[in-house]
Amino acid sequence: MSSSVRLRVFFLFAAGYFVSYLFRGVNLGFAPLITHDLGLSAADLGLLTSLYFIGFALAQIPVGVLLDHFGPRTVTAGMLVFAAVGIWVLGASQGLAGLMVGRLLIGVGVSVCLSAAFKASAQHFPVARLPLVNGFTMAVGGLGGVAVGSPLASLLQVANWRQVCVGLGVFTLIVSATILLFAPRKSDARHQADIVTQFKGTWHILKSGAFWKIASFSVVTQGVFYAMQSLWIKPYLLDVMDLTPAHASALVSVLGLAMMFGSVGFGAAARGIERRGISVYAFCGGGMVLFVITQILMVLRAPLPPAVLLAAYGIFGGTGILSYAIMAEYFPSHMIGRTNTTLTLVIFLLIFGFQVGVGAALSFWPSVGGRYPVSAHLTVWISLIALQVASAVWYAWPSAALDKGKQAVH
Template sequence: MTSRPASFELGGRRAWVVYGASVSIYVLAVFHRSSLGVAGLIATERFHIAATQLSVFTMVQLLVYAAMQIPVGALLDRFGSKRLLLSGVTLMTLAQLGFAFADSFAAGLVARVFVGVGDAMIFIPLLRIVALWFPPLRIPMVTQLTGLLGQVGALVAATPLVHALHAYGWTPSYATAGLVGVVLGLLVLVVVRDSPNPDHELDEIKVRAIARAVRAAWRTPGTRLGLWSHFSAQFGATVFALLWGYPFLVAGQGLSPSTAGTLLMLMTITTVVTSPIIGGFVTRYPFSRSTLILAIVAAIMTVWAVVLLWPGRAPLPVLVVLVVVTAVGGPGSMVGFDLARTFNPPTRLGSATGIVNVGGFLASLSTVTLIGIVLDRVAPGGPSTYDVDSFRAAMSVQYLVWGLGVAQILRYRRKVRRELKANDPAAYDALRAGEPLTP
């Protein structure tokens, strides 16, 4: 007779051990995602490419990541967090090793595609582990902690990797980074378990039922509210940090490269500082989560209006405020996942989280593309002709994306509140009283 697996306390020591092993994979994923950004000049020499081709690496990787979110969410509901984390870290490890030895643009591009595929399999399974291993009252704070720890990967990419590239060269640096995945994959294999409760193990969802789970998650107004919250809050910080912030500050605002780099680092510091504040707000005022998102987006829109309408170049203190306020959108967008968790059962949490995660990356890709199109029209001579006026026109397209997002947040917030009050008045009153809801 086999013994029944032991259950574990929500938020207890075992929960933190499982979370620690899982979040280490996420830190590694953020490192891999950011690793090319700090090696741009070296990459142009290694692959013999121009700046336009270099940007293709990032665009393709983001596109693959966004396209994989809903399929990964559905697979998560079918196979569980542990299997997807192992699959993701395996793909990232093999892809990063391939990137270490690639010496052509085509080979490097294929490697970055599979880095994106592996990366896409990490964040959503990690959020499912948070949702199942921690009590509802603590989930918003742990979710914000997850985003904060992810910044460690970006910082490692910005400092030790740069040093390693100059000291040891391309192949040893990227190969070593890739091999870290082997160690962390073994840690996940030994430590991670999908659920703390043996009676709450993953349901065996048939493949044909996966589409039904995705449809059910999509039809849930709370999922769409989460998607549009993520859509509206995240893209400003992502677009600024990933591609257009540095040229905007240097070519558009006339800052020195070192000052521009410092402001980009300030964005990371802002994320670290504001994540626990936002997590605390969400825990205390769950009914006002969408209001918080609207306030953050309104603040970002306001400070961008000040900068874009400033006669000539904006002074440095105003630009400092710009990067700080824009950076708050990153941790703010994490609230979208908490909304999806509230209104979906655990059996389709992966699908709902995947849908939400599409929002921010879809907005980011759209905005990156629109800014590039406008810059090509107003400054056809290329980067050497960019100035404050060309960036004023290009960065203004963000308002189209913000406008769409805010309109949809207001639409689905009304729908969620109306349906919850009609179908479950007790839950509605509990949320208004600041009590967390368990799906």
Template sequence: MWRLIACIFLPFAAGYYLAYLFRTINTLIAGPLGSDLGLGAADIGLLTSIYFLVVMAGQIPIGMLLDRYGPRRVQSLLLAVAAAGAALFGLSTGFVALLIARAMIGLGSAAALMSGLKMIVLWFPRERLALINGFMIMLGSLGAVTATAPAEVLLDWISWRGLFAVVAAASALAAILIYLVAPERVDSPSGSTKPATLKTIYSDQRFWRIAPLSATYIGSAWALQSLWAAPWLCDIERLNRTSLVSELFVMATVLSLGALVLGVLATWVRSRGRNMEVLFAAVAALLIGAEIVLILHPPWPSLLPWCVVSVAGSATAVTYAIIGDYFPPQLVARANGGLNVLQFGWAFIVQYGTGLILERWPVEAGHHPLIAYQAAFGLNVLLQLAALAWFAVPRFQSRKAKGRTPAILQPACGWSSAHAPILASEAAILEADEHLEW
């Protein structure tokens, strides 16, 4: 087990750590970057969100490459691309060059989580997937912690350009480490005769029940925590730089711990024979509540709801375990990729769209007004509520159906009690079909 942790878990966790650092670092450098290069809110939103757009576009082809060539070769190659993108970002002097560099970083980070999850599925027991996924996401999300107070120290010392040079070198070292120490393993064919195609994933009803909620919920949490939390705290709470970095540090720490807690909870729920979908819906409802609090903006500090937003981004520990139950191992990477397409795509929409909405209102004394954030966050909450209803309605229908016996199975006049076992068997079959369809 220790060899698996040293050669598989930790190297891929390091790759995900760097991807999370890349994802969230613009929250810290948005101010210096904007002032150095004269970028507005929409420019910063596009520059940051292009990461999510490129990651989204790469999910399905990268998932297929992972299934075909294995995580070791794919992840090491892509991390080298991320290293090149980070180096270019640190050297760029114009918006277009920054955009290209950020896109390269997104491409290089696109397989970071999927490759780790694929290795976990291949090498670790299935009943431990949620817990190990939680550990993976917890260690990876330490990149978000690094992108706050620790990165602020480097930012003051070597500027954002030097910071990206350091991260580029770390990415290159991680690529070499994964290539040298990670083992290869080919998927063994499962007993299922179902072909391993994308059609298998996208024709699965269970996938399309969880996908809209997962996209609008996790994608929104990523978009808000990785960029718009800092401007909101500056514009609405009027925090100074020191207080801002401190609150971002707390949020990132909560994000990291939340991944572990959700992984443990998911394992406990599974061990008690309960559905992890219920846990996922509950956390989604908490996120919606936190966003509503931010929209209403009561007269007390907003750190708590922002911490809830951060924790929501770590719920991938639950969703990926759910997906792991839906599909056989040889399809897991592509199934996770299919889900990631929607999550990262929604993160791009929210991150860039929020910047566009904010610019509809004039800046007042260097700050965007509260009404602009309320409009952007409110639209997001409405779409999340619709996705939550879509996810929950089939469960209510299933429970209602279980509370009654279908009319066709009701005993007719003149039928003897000898038919009862047959009717009971048919009812059980229908109930099982209902559960599988859900």
């Protein structure tokens, strides 16, 4: 396959993931404006923002079946239309119920983007290159994390949040049409199994010991990372680190940039480290441990510049994404779409749970001027760190499930 086709596949589907990431974190900029307009509490805001993730999660299993049956090109282009409608509903809403419907539609609409990008990459690139290609895909998506920091804050100085919603919907439709028109049609070659058989394959994945072993640590760390990055990291910077809103927005962009570099760097290094005798599984685990250590340093309020801590948080926060490449070693190619969406399902259910849980937990403390006590944030962060440590123990615990899984594929 020519390099030009591969590059086209990469950029088109990475653009779809950029849209997904942009919608994921857009409430960081919208939150104070929506809260002011509609008088939302922290619990309301947590629920509203997390509906993206529950919509995303609930769509994963049917989306995985559709990807393996119809291919990423058609499915991605069609689903992005729902996202465009969702952001328009959000921007037009005058109450919490309408905002919730819009946010849910957005989550469903972009639910295909990450798995479609990984599916298209698995179709067009050799397995040995997938950690790097997936890392670059995450980096392009990470630009969305950068965009919801200072760039969005600047845009909201000249346009209101409802006008921004209209523009985002138009941009989403442009990306949808571009994928439909220019992505290779070969990507939509159908797998011959019928839909019922496809769903049975998903059930097989959910029963797989290898799947849960690979997923154990990454789903918890990714759940924490994205729950914080898409909503709660900015309140932490404001309330605990006592930064100005402008400084906090700048650090959100730093986090997004760092996540981009971390995804590419870890993806590029993974196979080279493997040639030196360290598996991608172990390398991924090491990166996630560094992510947990970074959180501990933040909770201890280590005497380091906030930019350094946020950069480390971003660099190591995305390392769990290597789990998608690891899955390709344990499941056959015709099941990769469902394997990826099943992994994404678990991650996004946890993001939903963590995001709602953090908002509910913070609401136990009285807020002053929209800010919560330092003790409230630290209690939440310590609880999440404890969960990640427990999942790390499971990930590192010896198991025969991985050997059996690899033997079944090869």
